[in-house]
Amino acid sequence: xxxxxxxxxxxxxxxxxxxxxxxxxxxWRLPDNEQGYSPVQPIDYSHRLHACELQIDCQFCHxxxxxxxxxxxxxxxxxxxxxxxxxAAFDVMQEELNKADIEKRQPKQIVSTELxxxxxxxxxxxxxxxxxxxxxxxIPWVRVHKLPDYVYFDHRAHVAAGVTCxxxxxxxxxxxxxxQSETLSMGWCVNCHRDASENGIDGxxxxxxxxxAVCHY
Amino acid sequence: xxxxxxxPTGARHxxxxxxxxxxxxxxxxxxxxxxxxxxxxxAAGFTLSIAGLSGCGRAPVTxxxxxxxxxxxxxxxxxxxxxxxxxxxxxxxxxxxxxxDGRPLKMEGMxxxxxxxxxxxxxxQALPLGLYDSHRLTQPHRNGKPAEWNKVDAAIQKQLxxxxxxxxxxxxxxxxxxxxxxxxxxxxxxxxxxxxxxVTFDAISSSAILDAHEKTHGARVLPHFQLDAAKVIISFxxxxxxxxxxxxxxxxxxxxxxxxxxxxxxxxxxVQLEGRLSLTGANADLRFRLAPDEYGLVLSHLLVKxxxxxxxxxxxxxxxxxxxxxxxxxxLADELWSARGESLVLCDSQDVGTQVxxxxxxxxxxxxxxxxxxxxxxxxxLGNDADVIALIDELKAGKxxxxxxxxxxLTHNLPDREAIAEAVGKLPLSVxxxxxxxxFASLAQFVCPDHHPLESWSDAEPIAGLVSLSQPTLQPLGQxxxxxxxxxxxxxxxxxxxxxxRATWEKEILPRVGYQPFQAFWDQAVRxxxxxxSIEPLTVGEFQPDAVQLVAEQESTGDLTLSLYQKVxxxxxxxxxxxxxxxxxxxTTKVTWDNYVCVPEAVALKHGISDGDVVRIESGDGQxxxxxxxxxxxxxxxxxxxxxxxxxxx
Numbered sequence: 001x002x003x004x005x006x007x008x009x010x011x012x013x014x015x016x017x018x019x020x021x022x023x024x025x026x027x028w029r030l031p032d033n034e035q036g037y038s039p040v041q042p043i044d045y046s047h048r049l050h051a052c053e054l055q056i057d058c059q060f061c062h063x064x065x066x067x068x069x070x071x072x073x074x075x076x077x078x079x080x081x082x083x084x085x086x087x088a089a090f091d092v093m094q095e096e097l098n099k100a101d102i103e104k105r106q107p108k109q110i111v112s113t114e115l116x117x118x119x120x121x122x123x124x125x126x127x128x129x130x131x132x133x134x135x136x137x138x139i140p141w142v143r144v145h146k147l148p149d150y151v152y153f154d155h156r157a158h159v160a161a162g163v164t165c166x167x168x169x170x171x172x173x174x175x176x177x178x179x180q181s182e183t184l185s186m187g188w189c190v191n192c193h194r195d196a197s198e199n200g201i202d203g204x205x206x207x208x209x210x211x212x213a214v215c216h217y
Numbered sequence: 218x219x220x221x222x223x224x225p226t227g228a229r230h231x232x233x234x235x236x237x238x239x240x241x242x243x244x245x246x247x248x249x250x251x252x253x254x255x256x257x258x259x260a261a262g263f264t265l266s267i268a269g270l271s272g273c274g275r276a277p278v279t280x281x282x283x284x285x286x287x288x289x290x291x292x293x294x295x296x297x298x299x300x301x302x303x304x305x306x307x308x309x310x311x312x313x314x315x316x317x318d319g320r321p322l323k324m325e326g327m328x329x330x331x332x333x334x335x336x337x338x339x340x341x342q343a344l345p346l347g348l349y350d351s352h353r354l355t356q357p358h359r360n361g362k363p364a365e366w367n368k369v370d371a372a373i374q375k376q377l378x379x380x381x382x383x384x385x386x387x388x389x390x391x392x393x394x395x396x397x398x399x400x401x402x403x404x405x406x407x408x409x410x411x412x413x414x415x416v417t418f419d420a421i422s423s424s425a426i427l428d429a430h431e432k433t434h435g436a437r438v439l440p441h442f443q444l445d446a447a448k449v450i451i452s453f454x455x456x457x458x459x460x461x462x463x464x465x466x467x468x469x470x471x472x473x474x475x476x477x478x479x480x481x482x483x484x485x486x487x488v489q490l491e492g493r494l495s496l497t498g499a500n501a502d503l504r505f506r507l508a509p510d511e512y513g514l515v516l517s518h519l520l521v522k523x524x525x526x527x528x529x530x531x532x533x534x535x536x537x538x539x540x541x542x543x544x545x546x547x548x549l550a551d552e553l554w555s556a557r558g559e560s561l562v563l564c565d566s567q568d569v570g571t572q573v574x575x576x577x578x579x580x581x582x583x584x585x586x587x588x589x590x591x592x593x594x595x596x597x598x599l600g601n602d603a604d605v606i607a608l609i610d611e612l613k614a615g616k617x618x619x620x621x622x623x624x625x626x627l628t629h630n631l632p633d634r635e636a637i638a639e640a641v642g643k644l645p646l647s648v649x650x651x652x653x654x655x656x657f658a659s660l661a662q663f664v665c666p667d668h669h670p671l672e673s674w675s676d677a678e679p680i681a682g683l684v685s686l687s688q689p690t691l692q693p694l695g696q697x698x699x700x701x702x703x704x705x706x707x708x709x710x711x712x713x714x715x716x717x718x719r720a721t722w723e724k725e726i727l728p729r730v731g732y733q734p735f736q737a738f739w740d741q742a743v744r745x746x747x748x749x750x751s752i753e754p755l756t757v758g759e760f761q762p763d764a765v766q767l768v769a770e771q772e773s774t775g776d777l778t779l780s781l782y783q784k785v786x787x788x789x790x791x792x793x794x795x796x797x798x799x800x801x802x803x804x805t806t807k808v809t810w811d812n813y814v815c816v817p818e819a820v821a822l823k824h825g826i827s828d829g830d831v832v833r834i835e836s837g838d839g840q841x842x843x844x845x846x847x848x849x850x851x852x853x854x855x856x857x858x859x860x861x862x863x864x865x866x867x
Binding site: 013017 | 252257260261264278279280281282283284285286287292293294295
């Protein structure tokens with residue numbers, strides 16, 4: 001009797017394990033493969049809105065992509081180029097303007113909760129004036145694409161060769177929250193380097209090395 | 218090293234103990250299901266651990282912090298280079314600080330710098346490790362406990378006011394201060410007190426050179442040695458390529474005469490006479506082994522030979538026989554004499570009489586004004602041993618009311634630590650400006666941690682007339698404060714280090730460069746890192762021949778002598794916390810990390826010592842002793858044992 005109980009317990013455990021493993025197998029990853037990683041960011045920033053709907057070029061904000069090894073996460077003052085004026089969603093602001101027009105009063109400044117975080121980082125109040133004594137601090141964006149320390153990746157060479165941002169970063173313009181779309185594994189890099197050397201990039205010839213020291217030095 | 222694992226019962230395997238099994242039947246016995254505990258755990262572990270596999274976690278979350286407001290010209294990931302001055306030692310070489318994303322990462326020498334010519338030593342290269350050291354103090358301390366700046370300032374101000382009123386003695390203890398602004402700040406701070414003195418201490422000082430010049434030239438100065446102007450260099454123990462006074466500058470100057478060109482096919486001649494084998498000795502054309510206590514005798518013979526070559530013979534009948542062959546000394550004298558005005562004799566002796574002989578030789582050869590700049594002297598090693606000894610006596614006698622210590626660990630660096638530490642404990646006011654809780658800081662009432670040099674504004678004037686600037690390359694990492702600001706605060710002024718340095722430059726340096734708008738001058742100086750300023754040439758007296766005394770009797774007793782030297786990386790203890798410098802192999806012995814005693818081969822054979830043996834070294838009176846591993850060093854004089862300074866920091 002006792003033996004049967006134990007057998008049932010162990011069998012249930014095995015079933016449970018296989019079940020959870022099977023679920024995991026659907027998106028099986030090798031260690032260090034962060035494909036699909038899509039962490040929650042401190043500000044609910046939408047690439048779909050900015051890059052797709054508003055058609056803002058990637059390098060308008062990621063200014064260093066053609067100058068440095070890092071593309072650069074834009075500093076808060078880059079956002080202020082537009083968000084000095086756009087303080088909330090377009091329809092919310094429009095509604096307030098209409099309402100003020102009807103009620104014959106000055107429109108109120110409406111600040112969305114997400115943009116509030118941006119203004120906080122720069123120490124600005126609702127009227128976008130500097131708050132006395134407020135600390136200016138960086139927004140702690142969570143890093144999505146991260147290569148190991150022993151890989152040296154340089155954005156400059158890739159941008160200059162005409163590799164599109166989407167080749168490595170996936171369809172960012174369709175993402176509400178950024179997700180790592182590719183594996184960023186060594187095999188994936190080397191495949192692209194081989195292909196570029198044989199077939200060129202966008203019809204133009206390219207020479208992408210595949211020796212170890214191209215990336216590991 | 219071998220570790221032994223103790224087995225208390227002595228048995229290789231613990232034999233099954235019947236009694237123990239009976240005492241714990243549930244561990245060993247079979248359960249009702251026919252599985253014992255171990256078998257059950259194996260089965261359960263297998264079935265459930267598979268579930269764990271599927272949960273292979275994501276990499277740890279890392280944040281990427283962009284600037285909130287990006288400064289103009291900054292590109293993420295791109296290096297910016299700032300001109301500055303190395304503060305690793307008072308030699309003050311030109312420094313280029315490579316800064317990426319707001320963090321100084323890589324130091325390089327400044328090629329345009331008139332002294333260092335692009336060179337930078339190991340200490341300069343290792344500066345960032347001192348900056349990012351987690352053992353740095355991040356806030357002021359009072360009686361060993363963290364405190365607030367305003368409370369510390371108020372308490373010190375109150376005590377200083379009381380000391381000023383009753384006329385107590387105030388002593389400021391530092392290593393050589395190369396910064397004219399800091400020197401002015403210290404003088405300004407001390408001017409409030411009736412009995413105040415700035416005591417300059419160098420672990421390996423050039424005090425004897427300074428004192429010798431006071432005797433022979435009437436001015437206590439350290440000449441600027443110009444090795445690039447010398448055709449013949451004879452050095453008695455001075456390791457000028459390794460650690461002596463300003464090694465990077467001397468290496469560049471020495472090097473410029475060691476690479477023959479079409480235009481200048483002749484190389485300089487470099488002869489080294491030394492006790493231990495130094496980096497400089499290893500690079501000399503000719504090297505003689507000579508114990509340091511015999512330098513004076515050889516220098517006396519050299520002077521006698523030179524005097525007779527100059528047809529001005531000197532009475533030398535009491536001079537003992539030289540430890541070297543007479544013909545060697547005659548040859549050296551001939552070489553020096555044929556390069557009159559273009560030769561240089563250097564000596565690292567701590568004995569004033571010996572240094573006076575060096576001065577006499579250089580004077581006889583007419584080297585002053587050519588290879589030794591005395592009108593534009595060096596300010597790189599100005600420690601005064603007599604002042605330090607006087608301070609120790611005052612401390613022990615309880616005559617000091619306030620002791621302020623910056624840049625040097627007083628109790629660690631001075632001998633007789635216990636007595637000094639006890640005296641420090643009784644001081645009415647003791648203040649340390651140390652970056653770390655070093656030995657003195659842990660005894661002091663107040664610790665007002667200074668910025669790291671890469672965090673603060675400062676300046677330096679290593680050679681009279683060459684003034685360089687030091688600029689911050691990142692925001693201070695902790696709640697530390699520049700010593701310039703702290704001293705101003707003690708005097709009741711609320712000024713930033715930037716304003717203090719700027720004010721000094723506007724008042725002192727600008728008039729020496731010639732009139733121009735200050736802002737333009739300042740901007741150019743910050744960009745270049747240094748300016749060359751005119752100076753009032755120092756007037757020195759006529760050479761005093763009466764000061765020169767030949768060695769009258771054999772000084773050497775034939776016993777072993779101890780040579781205390783500095784390592785290329787570690788120098789004095791101020792960089793002992795830096796792992797790069799600890800790990801740096803010594804250029805001659807190739808040893809890293811720990812201290813040892815260099816033993817000449819003859820002594821090793823005599824006592825049966827082999828490499829790595831721990832030997833005890835005692836002073837002649839048996840008062841001082843130390844135990845260290847031995848390293849057999851060929852090329853070392855048979856009577857010399859050599860131990861490096863700078864180790865033993867807790």
